[in-house]
Amino acid sequence: MIRSLLIANRGEIARRIIRTARGLGIRTIAVHSDVDAAMPFVREADTAVCIGPAPARESYLVQEKILAAARETGAEAIHPGYGFLSENAEFAEAVQAAGLVWVGAPPASIRAMGLKDAAKKLMVAAGVPVTPGYMGEDQSPERLQAEADAIGYPVLIKAVAGGGGKGMRKVDEPGVFADALASCRREASSSFGDDHVLIEKYILNPRHIEVQVFGDTHGQVVHLFERDCSLQRRHQKVIEEAPAPGMDDVTRAELCAAAVKAARAVDYVGAGTIEFIADGSGPLTPDRIWFMEMNTRLQVEHPVTEMITGQDLVEWQLRVASGEPLPKRQEELLISGWAMEARLYAENPATGFLPSTGPLAWLRFPGGIRVDAGVEEGGEVTPHYDPMIAKLIVHAESRRGAAARLAQACSEMQVWPVRTNAAFLARAAADEDFAAERIDTGFIERRADRLVPGADPLEPILQAAARALLPRNPADPWGTLTGFRANAAPDRRIAVEVANVLYLVDLKATGPAATTVEVAGEPVLFLSGEAWPFRQPVADHAGAGAGASDGAILAPMPGRVIAVEISAGEAVAKGQRLLVLEAMKMEQALLAPFDGIVEMLDAATGAQVSEGTLLARIAKGEG
Template structure:
């Protein structure tokens, strides 16, 4: 058995592997960049080695630094996690050349499945059904156009070396093919250094179904059933579940058998995932499910498979890498209940899912579910890496029960001041079509109007904020008469400032919510996965019934002030750009809310600011 394990990854991934390794009595070694010096995975490991600057290309992706760290700490194995170097053939071979155990797929298997066109050719030879399309060396645009015409539109152009949704274009008509091909090739060359493409029939109403496979060095290969990863946004998975809804026994047997064939075709060892696309327009059928690609590593969504089978896939990885046989035979594996996983991201759905970075002054999760996370309260979401904060993983006897549990868990999640997609996840898991199992890769786009929270606070949020800043209504005339006037009925409207804007609210019964004081005494309320700052407004802000804006221009997300275009005293017009804020390498211009005069400039060029910080104030005036 491996005695000392270096984990060539970070965050949630490293923490997940450390948890199992520690339970098995294996010494763990973490690596970290400048940005991760105080990260959770560093604190949890038995030993940690600094490997360079914050950008991944200067630290986590540098083979020599990882290998040097392994040598200096006496590690006898390297686990690459998932992402980063997990499917890098050169790194896998370098690890083995150093006499270290590689806890991953054999380099030959990675190479065989690394290019989509070669992998599909191999699968055809192995008897695995593949999506109708064109795979070939003739990359002449005219030939590719002719093949697309033959296949029939819509088609999908895909980079042969692609992944993560990059180098991929849907084409609905022949007239659009040439332009889409140029764009796809340009992106493929920039992302992968390879502009070759293949053409596939685009499946309408598609389901993304994948099968977990596992092989050992003794010739054994098993499947660990399927997962459904159809809930996606821009080709990125959002909610995954196991088993797949609507999967009957015959179809499951066919897809899982095909997955085992695929793994055996490349002499697979370790954890891997065979990904399929299904035409579910008439329900799931064995003759309408086709091979897409193989991920030669553990997947982000592996916890749902663990939940329904009761096995630890990381433990299996470590045992197989140590030369042991698979812990269970195929007939010893069974499905128990239903599991779902939601990816909690640091992003703001109300402004186009723009990334959100900054400190985690508040980070609380429900305690009755599994949470896989690489950050903790008091930590920080930096702009250097994937913005996933945590995975919310639930398990229940039935699918409706799992969906309800996930919706509640996302609604109860509290994060501040970083913005998240928690409310979006809760709405998705609680949507009637999702609960009914009517899912495909277009689900989120179809229902975006009801899934994405509004940018303005709801009446329920305003009620909670109003109740929080005022004493309860009692028989005491000094607290019950709000806006008292002689011989007049009491005014039951309450002025409250939420997210910097002032509202007049009819005092009423507020829904249950969590209200807390966070850093610097600011008050935040959490309701249904959303988070809102609130305060008692200034008297000048509530002079009229319309509660006009005070002209405060605030940072919509944590970021850096790139430039400031105005100075105190400048006259500005509504919509005029005042400054530019940069977050996660994206720039956003902030504009004047109305015609007026710049009364105050608080922003400083080059400074980092938190979400909700007042940067400029515009006053109305002639």
């Protein structure tokens, strides 16, 4: 067994590898950029070496620095994780040339599967079904257009060296092919330094199904069944599961046998994934599933395979790299239950999923599930690397049970002030079409309106925020009198400021169960995976009302409106009298905080109002 291991990666996967290596008694070495010095994976490793500045091209992607760290620390092996240099054949060869053990695929296998067109030709020769398309050397626009016309639209243009959804365009008709090709080539050249493309028949209602394979140095290759990764956004996986919904035993046997055949065709050793595209417009059958590509490394979604098989795939990697045979024979591997994984990202769905960076002042993960996280509370999400915070992984006896657990887990996520996609994930996992197995790679795009939370708080959020402002002492008899008015029906409206916007909430008898905490002196409400700062509006008892900076005119005290001297849309001047309240035979005039326009008016002569009630809002402008 390997005795010391350098992990040429960071974050969640580095912690994952360290966890297994420690259990096997292997000394671990972390390499890190200067900005990652305080990250958990650095602290958890036995030894750590700084290899440069934050940009990956100056640290995690510099082969010479990683090899120097290995020499300096006496590492016996290098594990590349996934991403960065994990599928770099030159790096794998350099590791081996340095006399170190490479915990990854053989360089020749990486090269064989590195270019999509060459890999497909290899698969055709091996008898593995591939998607109909063109993979020829003639890359002239005229030839590519002619091939697309012959295949029949829609077609997919794909960069041969692509990945992660880059250099990929769907084309629905001949007239737009030339522009799509030019755009695809520009992106491919920029991302991969290679503008060569292939043309594939675009499969309507496509499903992304992949098979986990494993080979050893003794000539054995097995599969650990399939995963379904069809829930994607912009070609990026969002929720993965194992096994694949609707996969019968016959289709599974043929699919997995094809995956093993593909791995044998390149003399594969270690962990790999054979990715297939399936026609999801009908039942899954062997003649409607085609080879797409191979990932010659461990996948981000490997935990769902671990959960249904009970195997530790990182341990398998380390044992195989040490020269041991595979821990299990094919007949010893079985599927148990159902597993799902959601990728929790630091991004804001309400702003088009833009990345969200900053300190993790509050971070609470759900209990009772597996969480593979790269960060912890008190840390920071920086703009330098992938914004994934953690993977939430669940297991249950049935698919519906797993989906319910995943939706609940995502709903229980608490992160602030960094924004996350937790509410989006919860909605996707709870979606009735997802539960009914009506899935394909366009699932999220077609349901964006109901899956993506809006920029404004929904009624349950407002109700929870308003309820949080009620007196909390059950022994206080006055706490039950919220909204009390002499000789009038109770007024249950409460003014609450959520995310710096004032709302007048008509409090219901019961409300949603939410968690409220104070983070850095700021009250924050967590509900259904969303996080919202809120507070009690502060009334200005000096006569100008509250909210002078944002134009909100609040009642400074409980009372009766005895005069309304403005109307909606009217121009007002700073200091102008707007309304008059009466309480205990005293009058209180509310004045305009600045020149502007009456944007909103919710007050009528004779109405009884509570303290903090939003009566009007003035928008800045000329009065």
